[in-house]
Amino acid sequence: MKLTKTLLATTALTVAAGVSATAQEMANSMTVVSWGGAYQNSQLKAYVEPYLAANPGVSVTWDESSAEAVAKMRAMNEAGNVTWDLVDAVASDAMRLCDEGLAMEIDHDEVLAAAPDGTPASEDFGQLIVSDCFIPQIVYSTTFGYRPDMLPAGTEPPDSVCDVFDLETYPGKRALQKRPIDNMEWALYCDGVDKDDIYDVLSTDEGVSRALAKLSTIKDQVVWWSAGAETPQLLADGEVFMGSTFNGRLFSAIAEQNQPIEMMWDMQSFDLDGWVVPTGLPADRLARVMDFLMFATDTQRLADQAAYISYGPARASSAPLVGKHAELGIEMAPHMPTDPANATNPHIYDYEWWADNRDDLDAKFQAWLAQ
Amino acid sequence: MSAMTLTPIEKKPLSFALPTICAAGGFAGLFVGTAHGSGLIGVVVGAVVLMVLGYIALQILGPGMERPVRWGIIALFTVAGVLLAGVPGFVLGGLFGWFFAFFVYWIGEGRYRANLAPYLTGGQVLWHYAFRVICGAIFVFLITPILVVMPLSFNAQNFFTFTPEMLRFDPAGYSLKHYQDFFTSSGWQQALRNSLAIAPVATLLSVSFGTLAAIGLSSEHVPFRRAIMAILISPMIVPLIISAAGMYFFYSRIGLQGTYFGVVLAHAALGIPFVIITVTATLVGFDRSLTRAAASMGANPVTTFFRVQMPLILPGVISGGLFAFITSFDEVVVVLFVGSANQQTLPWRMFTGLREQISPTILAVATILVGISVLLLITLEMLRRRSERLRGMSPG
């Protein structure tokens, strides 16, 4: 730990020195796009505030538009007027942006700090670099929360994703995301498809019908959500018995808001969130963004973020540094989706497959929903 | 209006008053009864209690004792409420008591006939009041959702839910933290500043252009009047999502997307129909000979406009301006598309708030805004009265 601190101090010094040397060419303001809410707050606390403290005179404007990042970046690019400097996006959006040439390709080893032990960034992030344009920050998961107080008397708490489809043992409404991704996979899995075959089955028309048929068994008990804040609200209100949402939202409702909710991690669907840099930035703004990125994605910063929200840091070297919650003082490691106890049966969702089939499946899914 | 009495009031016979009061009591008792297990017992108890109270009040004590009896009834119901349902019962009991105290005398003394024509039949009287009750219910429908969110803005938790503490009127369930959040959060304050920077400018644009155009449109010899009118009103008619998407693409192309000016332009366009509609409406009643008189006395058109026309159409202009202001101030779809981080308005923040982080701060903001709306509406009403005075119409 002592070594880390010393190293960090040196890094900070180098960064500070670097800034003073090149301050001339760097823009003094940055527009950072993120998701708002507790997640953005964790970024503010862990990355932005320390950065601003080290770089007085720089200002950061937040734009809570990550949900429309691809649409807006495409329009900006069409118009040739890019107003964003750094965009927080989920991996699938980052891949789309990269494919369309809207996000800049990054040489991870060159622009990102190495781990404290000298491991280059590309190795430290490892497989999480799913696209050349993507700088991973966190691993999050879409998983389930439920209300133990709404369990029928004498029933065991749910411990499998298939309990979502079991209306007899677990009556009550469910909240599911209003999109085919994850839901189709869960449905097939619970319909007896082997985990490794899910995408093969889903590639056929029969597979799609089968998944929808499985979902049809609970359709009239489902409340469909589209915004991350909805499921915690529905669970807190007792509107639904169980619902899927991002694990950090559930953590916040349980630990910070003291709601009577429990987590169910089976078949949690892992996903990544990270930074992308738009193409076509002027040199001074780009220099500022790169300077910030070097700082904000180092090992300690990523570990710091975990003190505010229960998402797993994307660097392997950050995991041992994850400490306690900044306000509540509870250990954060057991609340991470990547914690071995939680990740016993995760579902890894196939970006490539969804990139291809999303439009088609979405049309079918929406038609099914509307019927 | 109490001064106006169409029909002399007279005491009704007990054979009419007691059954009516009794029925009302039974009806109220039904609800209290079902809430506590048995509707039937509730009906019987309610009917009997009210009949006894009515008999005592009307027959034994008489109208001379009205004031003490009314207080007595209120006290009785309040105590009963507390015994049945605690603190909420106290409030509800008080309200029930107040209503029945009034109702007993209103029926028994025949006061309900006071404002009605004497020749109306009983059925017509009943319909008259039933109609009022229906209208009252519709007004309740209109206003309840707004009233409901106000207490929620004092919620001590971060959810849109009435917590058990709130329902028990436990002070721990309430807090001012969401108001504090609004006044101290830089995000909300920036949004407020943006809203206040965008709405007035957009209003100014739509009011100045709109008023001129409305005056032009009101002249008798405008070619293509209908077509022009159709184009000018279209921002109100075209579905917002279409307007928003169109502006988004087009403004992106000409470099206005994400700029302050772009949002102002978009909002001004949305506000224009309101200005056109209200100003043309005032101009319909405008006496054209006034401008001719001014002109014949040597005033040039500009003087005529500011000294003669303007004061008379001012209420229309202001009311159109208020509509335009509210349009911009409450607009969310277009600003989400056309604006960027630096133009986040209050509705934008509310929208992202609802989506990303549900927090009653939104309700606190809404409560404050409703307060401002009430003030604005009262201003509008005063202006309307002033305009009627100016035009020499009697204010009803």
Added chain:
Amino acid sequence: MSDTTDTGPVLAADGTPLKRSLRRALRAQKMRALALIAPLLIFVLVAFIAPIADMLFRSVENQIVGNTIPMTVEELRDWDGADVPDEQVFRAMFFDLFLAAEAKEHTKLGSRLNYEQSGMSSLFRTTGRRVDNMGKVFQNAFKEISPQFDDAQFWFDMMSGGAGAEGNARLISNQIGRLERLEATTFSGDVGFVPGAAISDILPNTARAYAAFAAFTHFVNEDVVSEKKPWEAVHAALAVDLEEPATAAALAAYDGPGADALRQAAAAELPPIDMKAAFVDANKDWSRIEYWQVIKTYSPPYTTGYFLNAVDMEKTTQGVALRSDDERIYGLLFKRTMFMSLMITFSCIVLGYPVAWILANLPARKANLLMILVLLPFWTSLLVRTSAWKVMLQQQGVINDVLVWLGLVADESRLVMINNQFGTIVAMTHILLPFMILPMYSVMQTIPPAYLRAAKSLGATNWTAFWRVYFPQSVPGIGAGSILVFILAIGYYITPEIVGGTTGTFISNRIAYHISTSLNWGLAAALGSILLAVVLILYWAYDKIVGIDNVKLGG
């Protein structure tokens, strides 16, 4: 005017005939009116009408295919669609795709075509990654033959035909134009390269590929052309040119820069050119006829495809047909939007009529106070009202709580009033009710109460008096309010999104989805156009029935 006939035309004060004078005055008045209107009209046209026209244009625009793969589109024109296209088409696709991949435009085309046929997106993406390798074979072969082919300056000299050679300026400007269309921008300035006229005749493919490379290097990468080694595609083009027996003959007589190396290459054994095999190897879907049919079907610059999709139809080889059952959604959504808007309008009439009546018949002071109750919700943030309805209607919400508390509903069987059509209708009725009350009120205010009394004094019952005398006079108000509410309702987006669940959403929600999530802007524009057409028809009807001038907002 009869008395003017014998005295001649009436003259105005300044001596001109009165008629002319009046006409001039009238014209001046017209001009003044128009001058007053003009600023606003121009403002609305620019700030509002133009954006909408611009967006609607996207519903038919389809230039991306022709701009991204122009040569392939050209080659496919003669394809009969019966069998997998021949080598010629694949070669055109190779050169098109290579440039598009360099410009990172090929995946946009993939996404575009994926709207019509799933799988196209990955087809273009995966192949885009492999096109470099397809050309690499030839690059290596040429390097083997002569190391000169690995030299940037050598290529530059060879293709420009040496100093002072006659240039083929049209070829380079064509390629710049193509790049401009591909990147949707305009470039100005000089590339610093003009292909030699003689070498362009002998090696047409190579010259074209090199010109494209030169334009791209100069404008996009902002590098100096003569310092950059040409792309693999240029080598492949050279191989294609050398494959022609006539080329060797023409080269024999050529003496420009690089002639020797070229002759050497022409004489050497080159790897066989089989782009078809290379493409199928990169992604086996290239051998699927239906994929090629989609490319051919959607190659014209304008398409009805989005509109067909918006009415649940699609283009097939047998012409236009309905989509399969499990993909039909828009017809249902349009019908539902219409049905719910009608329900909302109807509820607004039922609730608005008594309120408007009482407002119009109460003394002004009381009426104005009650009017505040109508206007207050009107002025409260739409988002707040919608969330309020959520709080009211949900199963653990205020209404259910009250009903349960009163014992009217059992705790286990709380009513489902939200996330369905009922929720949307209630919330939207509440939100749109003021738009019904205000026009009704302004009409009812003008109906003299004496008419009702007269009818009654003539012996009409209450009902007859109302139905035969009052109601017919209030119909214009109902008409005005109904059309206004209906028009506003069918375009609603936020409220159905929040309280509508799956069965209570409108077509606008799909439009928003296609704009911000699926990014199928063409389809969004097509759906929007249809919706706008419906609204405009209603608007026209409104104008005919009520007249736009007669819209009133309060007092």
